[in-house]
Amino acid sequence: SLRSSCLCAKSEYTVTCLAGDGIGPEITDATRGVLDTLTSNSDFTISYRDALIGGAAIDAANDPFPQETYDACVSGDSVLLACIGGYKWDSNPREMRPETGLLKMRSSMNLFANLRPAKAIPQLMDTSTLKPEVLEGTDVMVVRELTGDVYFGQPKGIDVIDGERVGYNNMIYKESEIRRIAKVAFEVASKRSKKICSVDKANVLDVSQLWRDVVHEENKNYPDIEVTDMYVDNAAMQLIRAPTQFDVILTGNIFGDILSDEASMLVGSLGMLPSASISGDGPGVFEPCHGSAPDIAGEDKANPLAMILSAAMMLKYDLDRPKEAQLLEDAVEKTLEAGWRTGDIMQEGGKPVGCKEMGQRVSEELAKLMK
Ligand SMILES: NC(=O)c1ccc[n+]([C@@H]2O[C@H](COP(=O)([O-])OP(=O)(O)OC[C@H]3O[C@@H](n4cnc5c(N)ncnc54)[C@H](O)[C@@H]3O)[C@@H](O)[C@H]2O)c1
Ligand SMILES: CC(C)[C@H](C(=O)O)[C@@H](O)C(=O)O
Numbered sequence: 001s002l003r004s005s006c007l008c009a010k011s012e013y014t015v016t017c018l019a020g021d022g023i024g025p026e027i028t029d030a031t032r033g034v035l036d037t038l039t040s041n042s043d044f045t046i047s048y049r050d051a052l053i054g055g056a057a058i059d060a061a062n063d064p065f066p067q068e069t070y071d072a073c074v075s076g077d078s079v080l081l082a083c084i085g086g087y088k089w090d091s092n093p094r095e096m097r098p099e100t101g102l103l104k105m106r107s108s109m110n111l112f113a114n115l116r117p118a119k120a121i122p123q124l125m126d127t128s129t130l131k132p133e134v135l136e137g138t139d140v141m142v143v144r145e146l147t148g149d150v151y152f153g154q155p156k157g158i159d160v161i162d163g164e165r166v167g168y169n170n171m172i173y174k175e176s177e178i179r180r181i182a183k184v185a186f187e188v189a190s191k192r193s194k195k196i197c198s199v200d201k202a203n204v205l206d207v208s209q210l211w212r213d214v215v216h217e218e219n220k221n222y223p224d225i226e227v228t229d230m231y232v233d234n235a236a237m238q239l240i241r242a243p244t245q246f247d248v249i250l251t252g253n254i255f256g257d258i259l260s261d262e263a264s265m266l267v268g269s270l271g272m273l274p275s276a277s278i279s280g281d282g283p284g285v286f287e288p289c290h291g292s293a294p295d296i297a298g299e300d301k302a303n304p305l306a307m308i309l310s311a312a313m314m315l316k317y318d319l320d321r322p323k324e325a326q327l328l329e330d331a332v333e334k335t336l337e338a339g340w341r342t343g344d345i346m347q348e349g350g351k352p353v354g355c356k357e358m359g360q361r362v363s364e365e366l367a368k369l370m371k
């Protein structure tokens with residue numbers, strides 16, 4: 001576990017559940033259904049505490065991340081989050097936007113490390129817009145810094161200067177912030193192929209030069225790990241040209257945001273990409289990489305697999321249940337093998353299902369695996 005206050009496996013867990021907006025409630029129901037199947041056949045229970053975040057919280061409590069939600073999140077064993085956002089709140093002032101709630105959660109819970117795995121799934125090779133021979137063997141872990149960078153830097157704003165509006169944000173990292181995310185990447189890499197590609201823009205940005213310097217300083221404490229550096233523009237291209245050259249990608253908040261959405265197409269759909277946001281001490285937050293997909297919300301079309309796989313990451317990283325995490329992953333694979341497909345991963349010969357049925361199919365496969 002990457003958590004210092006290691007939660008050891010127990011028989012009763014409390015998970016805070018944040019369904020959020022858009023497709024959030026649908027994928028949450030599907031995921032909870034699968035977890036119910038898991039716990040009904042296991043030696044442990046999960047009790048859920050539902051709490052508000054994002055647009056749902058703005059509507060109900062005038063705050064995108066209410067104190068009550070924070071309290072629930074930090075007092076449970078872990079947090080399962082769907083997604084936030086929607087057109088309805090897009091023109092609100094910044095502090096009343098769903099995204100602000102998500103960022104408040106990440107910084108107040110000190111969730112500085114975001115792990116986003118993108119592993120090509122053989123069953124989905126033909127779903128991606130990329131050629132199967134390019135994708136084969138792809139297994140990338142994006143380690144994204146999550147509480148710093150231009151997302152949180154001060155000063156920021158839109159002011160009138162010399163008679164025109166000027167918008168600005170500050171891309172800033174402290175050495176300590178770089179060092180602690182680098183350590184996470186080194187720990188992750190030590191359990192994988194011992195290779196890190198650190199992605200920055202050190203040819204232009206001072207903040208990236210510091211990033212690069214600190215990553216290499218930290219490398220001295222992990223002499224068996226090989227670190228290479230790549231500029232982010234090249235990395236964006238290389239990820240599509242030859243993704244198998246990468247194993248762990250270590251990068252900052254904004255580059256990681258962009259590269260992880262790009263990496264989702266190595267799997268076939270953004271609807272497949274899970275993530276773990278962890279702090280190293282308190283509970284983590286397990287959330288799909290995708291957003292609230294307002295274009296398909298409420299239509300039972302969403303792919304719940306990214307959230308189901310995020311629940312698997314929760315079992316592994318926060319609940320100390322690696323065996324059960326593997327079972328969930330296996331159940332997802334079997335479901336894909338059986339041909340069930342939501343719209344985003346549809347391919348020739350695929351059997352169309354909605355969000356709800358996809359959850360049920362995963363439950364069925366899980367039940368078979370647990371017999
Ligand atoms: N972590 C989060 O909660 C998060 C992440 C990204 C975006 N957002 C927010 O979500 C809203 C929509 O943003 P966007 O449209 O740029 O990104 P998005 O990820 O919501 O959607 C991008 C595209 O991918 C599709 N898609 C996403 N998830 C899917 C799934 N599970 N199944 C099937 N298709 C899926 C959508 O239909 C859409 O076509 C915005 O308000 C944005 O700020 C939230
Ligand atoms: C919604 C937004 C604030 C968020 C981010 O930029 O981090 C999202 O895109 C993500 O990837 O989780």
Ligand SMILES: [Mg+2]
Pocket residue numbers: 257258261289
């Ligand atoms: Mg994103």
